[in-house]
Amino acid sequence: MADLIQRTAELLVNARQVVALTGAGISVESGIPPFRGKGGLWEKFDPMEVAHIDAFLNDPETVWNLLIKDMKTVLDTARPNAGHIGLVDLERLGVLQTVITQNVDGLHQLAGSSDVIEFHGNFAWLRCLDCSQRIKSTEVDLTRIPPHCQCGGIFRPDCVFFGEMIPHEALVRSQQLSAACDVMLVIGTSATVQPAASMPLIAKDNGADIIEINPEPTPLTARISDLPLMSAAARLMPRLVAAVRQRLPAG
Ligand code: NAD
Ligand code: ZN
Numbered sequence: 650m651a652d653l654i655q656r657t658a659e660l661l662v663n664a665r666q667v668v669a670l671t672g673a674g675i676s677v678e679s680g681i682p683p684f685r686g687k688g689g690l691w692e693k694f695d696p697m698e699v700a701h702i703d704a705f706l707n708d709p710e711t712v713w714n715l716l717i718k719d720m721k722t723v724l725d726t727a728r729p730n731a732g733h734i735g736l737v738d739l740e741r742l743g744v745l746q747t748v749i750t751q752n753v754d755g756l757h758q759l760a761g762s763s764d765v766i767e768f769h770g771n772f773a774w775l776r777c778l779d780c781s782q783r784i785k786s787t788e789v790d791l792t793r794i795p796p797h798c799q800c801g802g803i804f805r806p807d808c809v810f811f812g813e814m815i816p817h818e819a820l821v822r823s824q825q826l827s828a829a830c831d832v833m834l835v836i837g838t839s840a841t842v843q844p845a846a847s848m849p850l851i852a853k854d855n856g857a858d859i860i861e862i863n864p865e866p867t868p869l870t871a872r873i874s875d876l877p878l879m880s881a882a883a884r885l886m887p888r889l890v891a892a893v894r895q896r897l898p899a900g
Contacts, residue, residue: 650880657860657876658892661744664832664858669736670848671750671757674837674863678730678883681723681754685839702810706778709795709803717772717806718794721786724753724772729760732836735886737761744893746830749823751838751845753808766819766826768845770808777802815844827851836862836882840869849873862886 661667673683684696694715698704705712737760739745747764748757753772757765775786779802789796789804796804809815823845827833833852840846846868849859853873861867861874862882870877878885 650878653876653878654885654888654892657878657889658896660832660858660860660876661739661834661889661893662896664744664830666826666830667739667745667832667834668826668830668852669739669745669748669834669836670827670838670845671736671748671752671836672838672840672842672845673752674839675732675882676727676730676752676754676756677837678732678881679727679754679756681720681727683837683839685841697811700811702812705805705810709778709805713794713796718791721772721791724755725787727754727756729756730883732882732886733757733760733762735882735890736834736836738886738890739893740764742890742893742897745834747826749826749845749848751842753806766823768809768815768819768823770806770816772806772808774807775804776807778805779803783807811842820844823848824851827857828855830857832858832860834860834862835869835874838863838867840867 677683699716733756736748748762749766749768750757751768753769755771755773773786774783775789776783777798780800782798798804827848828851830852833849835849849869853859858875859873860876862878862885864879864881
């Protein structure tokens with residue numbers, strides 16, 4: 650592992666443009682369960698079914714109770730971990746430009762990353778199904794499920810459910826950055842949810858090196874990962890940042 654970290658650091662400091670793609674795994678050590686992998690919600694129910702827009706529209710109360718309510722309680726108190734902070738360090742060292750995240754937890758921004766593309770929106774905001782009013786979820790009474798807007802409509806989280814389109818700007822910018830970067834750091838994603846999972850493929854097709862940080866193999870690992878670092882993000886990132894620092898001129 651030590652050798653792999655050194656090679657990864659070398660690649661990062663010599664890169665022209667580095668982009669990170671993160672998934673639920675980077676927030677596991679902040680206490681937020683992922684969908685897949687050990688301890689994932691997948692073991693309890695199928696998120697593809699429950700987190701599908703049709704399921705929500707058919708029965709908002711059940712989806713709020715099963716998925717959103719618990720998730721919100723966890724998200725409201727979660728703090729960034731060493732994985733998120735490591736990405737901020739890489740940005741401040743001038744090595745990393747942008748984080749594309751599939752997460753809806755806002756932890757990259759809370760940690761201090763300045764350019765974050767939220768591919769799947771953010772749980773901190775709700776949107777009314779009827780009048781489209783957007784409101785911070787902290788300003789809504791969540792003791793009554795599903796929560797209601799003043800117009801009588803039902804609030805939904807302002808995030809992307811399965812079966813919905815990715816916000817246009819987030820998708821286009823992510824595709825452009827994936828095509829333009831020469832190194833992509835893929836952290837804590839099972840690389841199974843489309844179209845996010847195709848970003849590393851776009852990067853690879855355009856000549857980028859793929860660094861993968863994940864304790865478990867993914868469909869990318871054998872196929873396109875140049876440097877698979879099989880470890881938890883919060884454990885690995887501080888070591889990687891230290892190795893990058895060593896290679897940069899002091900000050
Ligand atoms: P996923 O749940 O499908 O996969 C999680 C991946 O993280 C797995 O490959 C697992 O091996 C890996 N992992 C587990 N612990 C890790 C650790 N400590 N360090 C690094 N990697 C670790 O996640 P996904 O690919 O992001 O897809 C799930 C979708 O569900 C996302 O699109 C996202 O919108 C949503 N989601 C978000 C959150 C969140 O905001 N934190 C949490 C759950 C699900
Ligand atoms: Zn409304």
